[in-house]
Amino acid sequence: MWDAGRCCAGALVPGLSDPTDGGVPAPPDRSLSLRRVVVQMQRFGMGGPDRLRHLTAPFEARAARTVAKFRHRFHSPLHSEWLAAVMGIALGVSFTVCFLTGMVDYLAQNPPTWFHLPVHPINLYRVTEGIHVLTGIVAIPLLLAKLWVVYPNLFSYPPVHGVAHALERLSLIPLVGGALFELATGVANITYWYSPMPFNFTTAHFYVAWIAIGGLIVHIGAKLTLTRAVVSGRHSGEAMPAVEATVTPMVPAPANESSARGLSRRGLLATVGAAAGVLFVTVAGETVAPLRRLALLAPRNPVIGPQSLPVNRTAAGANVIAEALSPDYRLVVDGNCRRPRSFTLDELRSLPQRSAGLPISCVEGWSAAASWRGIPLPVLLAIVGAPQSSQIMVESIESQERLYANSIIDPQHAADSDTLLALELNGETLDLDHGFPVRLIAPDRPGVLQTKWIKHVVVL
Amino acid sequence: MSGQPEQVTGPDSVSSAGEEHGPTFWILLGVGWIAIAIGLFGVFDHPRQASAFNVFRLLVGLNIVNDAIVIPVLLLVAWAVRRWAPAWCLVSVQVWLIVGGIVTLYAYPLVGSYGKARANASQLPFNYAHNLLIVLGCITVACGLLAYRSWRKERTRRASLEECG
Numbered sequence: 001m002w003d004a005g006r007c008c009a010g011a012l013v014p015g016l017s018d019p020t021d022g023g024v025p026a027p028p029d030r031s032l033s034l035r036r037v038v039v040q041m042q043r044f045g046m047g048g049p050d051r052l053r054h055l056t057a058p059f060e061a062r063a064a065r066t067v068a069k070f071r072h073r074f075h076s077p078l079h080s081e082w083l084a085a086v087m088g089i090a091l092g093v094s095f096t097v098c099f100l101t102g103m104v105d106y107l108a109q110n111p112p113t114w115f116h117l118p119v120h121p122i123n124l125y126r127v128t129e130g131i132h133v134l135t136g137i138v139a140i141p142l143l144l145a146k147l148w149v150v151y152p153n154l155f156s157y158p159p160v161h162g163v164a165h166a167l168e169r170l171s172l173i174p175l176v177g178g179a180l181f182e183l184a185t186g187v188a189n190i191t192y193w194y195s196p197m198p199f200n201f202t203t204a205h206f207y208v209a210w211i212a213i214g215g216l217i218v219h220i221g222a223k224l225t226l227t228r229a230v231v232s233g234r235h236s237g238e239a240m241p242a243v244e245a246t247v248t249p250m251v252p253a254p255a256n257e258s259s260a261r262g263l264s265r266r267g268l269l270a271t272v273g274a275a276a277g278v279l280f281v282t283v284a285g286e287t288v289a290p291l292r293r294l295a296l297l298a299p300r301n302p303v304i305g306p307q308s309l310p311v312n313r314t315a316a317g318a319n320v321i322a323e324a325l326s327p328d329y330r331l332v333v334d335g336n337c338r339r340p341r342s343f344t345l346d347e348l349r350s351l352p353q354r355s356a357g358l359p360i361s362c363v364e365g366w367s368a369a370a371s372w373r374g375i376p377l378p379v380l381l382a383i384v385g386a387p388q389s390s391q392i393m394v395e396s397i398e399s400q401e402r403l404y405a406n407s408i409i410d411p412q413h414a415a416d417s418d419t420l421l422a423l424e425l426n427g428e429t430l431d432l433d434h435g436f437p438v439r440l441i442a443p444d445r446p447g448v449l450q451t452k453w454i455k456h457v458v459v460l
Numbered sequence: 461m462s463g464q465p466e467q468v469t470g471p472d473s474v475s476s477a478g479e480e481h482g483p484t485f486w487i488l489l490g491v492g493w494i495a496i497a498i499g500l501f502g503v504f505d506h507p508r509q510a511s512a513f514n515v516f517r518l519l520v521g522l523n524i525v526n527d528a529i530v531i532p533v534l535l536l537v538a539w540a541v542r543r544w545a546p547a548w549c550l551v552s553v554q555v556w557l558i559v560g561g562i563v564t565l566y567a568y569p570l571v572g573s574y575g576k577a578r579a580n581a582s583q584l585p586f587n588y589a590h591n592l593l594i595v596l597g598c599i600t601v602a603c604g605l606l607a608y609r610s611w612r613k614e615r616t617r618r619a620s621l622e623e624c625g
Binding site for chain 1: 485488489531535538547554558565570572581583591
């Protein structure tokens, strides 16, 4: 289902049954070929029809014969519609899952006014992000194998035959390019390799996902019939009975050809599955705790980092060390409240505290649960006399010009007692890299919105 | 499948059956191109975050690199393997190349440590070249076992043929 216009099997021009190509029969002529252009030109009186036809026919014939001979060389049984359809189903499912989870994650990270993730279950964002990244990684072998399987169908003559086919083939550019773009930039992002991406990753990844999924939808429309036949068992990898009369053998293998040697179609499927399995097992441990010991190729280990928890932005990288360690540090709470005030670190430690086991979940796909202790945000808001259902903004010591130096907390999260201004992590005072003296930790928020080194809380 | 002409049904034939370009196709075509338009609009509407030129250069470039370089090279490798690998280990070599190649491709930016931040020990914390060798070693062992099984089968088959005279 993934290979629409690439699968223009047997699109040869009538009357070109070259003896060297095995006498391949030709389908009805529905081309937008040169000959049709000639006819159009005749209507507009742009030339003698016979002369033009005489001039273009040899080129057209030659092109068709060349393409036919080239396609004839792909006689491996692995270049089959059955395999393409089965892989297409798997890719369609994985890309749909990736797209939907990606939408949730993007909206969670860049929340519009109408969207916010629920506070509970606390692992919702962790699960959607983990599924998004792991599904994308598993899709790598599927996509590469699929593109290899359908490669011969890239070559057909005439290249398009009708408006519908033209639109369908055109949609392959956004589909294939978009799919490769999404997987390539996704891998680059989880490995922190930003130099090949001269753009903001999240914005480009989000909008190109729309382009890719649009191409996929068009492709599903074009391949629905074939895919149904495969699913229902009517298509065994050979001719599809429902359309057998019109089937054009694309690549008749010579009788003495050793195409039986090597991988079979099911063997290739199993191999691609094995590659996906190896990637899953060696990466998933960065978010799936039981697989941690096998995570040899994971960009993160959830227990490596200060206080046994990874860090994305360090205090040195954020240039906040001096201010965070300053004895003059104060947490200022103001805005739309009756008793705005500031707190020293000792005053904060003397306020009511609460412990919560909450995960840090990053857009790169890693996540880790930890034990946090700090002041529940509702308690702090009650102290300063903030109205119920207030929206809150927290600002970091970091320069406010930096991305994610502040974040908005929606009223549901602000009212939840698991939303903490944390002072401790895993029973110890927060490490500087984890946001000392005070950081935000709340359920179901992307890691970049768990603002560190907080100096200012604004009631909006 | 073996030795038989490969029959492939393509869009032409499906079209001939009068099913491919029915209402469902046109509806999905419309929905798909609306989604593509949303994506295009989004890219052009965020010039500061996502330079359209840079985004489309990578998008189209990956398309071209895949079709013009990667797959032709893979086809050449596949042809060479089929030509020179002994029959009893051909499948094992193919499996090793596919699985090992894909894992290596994924691990390339990790092994190169292009995203490694010196001041952050928790980012890319492993020796990925070492780990990749371990993974490739496991794949090699699995493929070796597969080849050994094929070799024994082949030997048994030959022995029985010789016994039969």
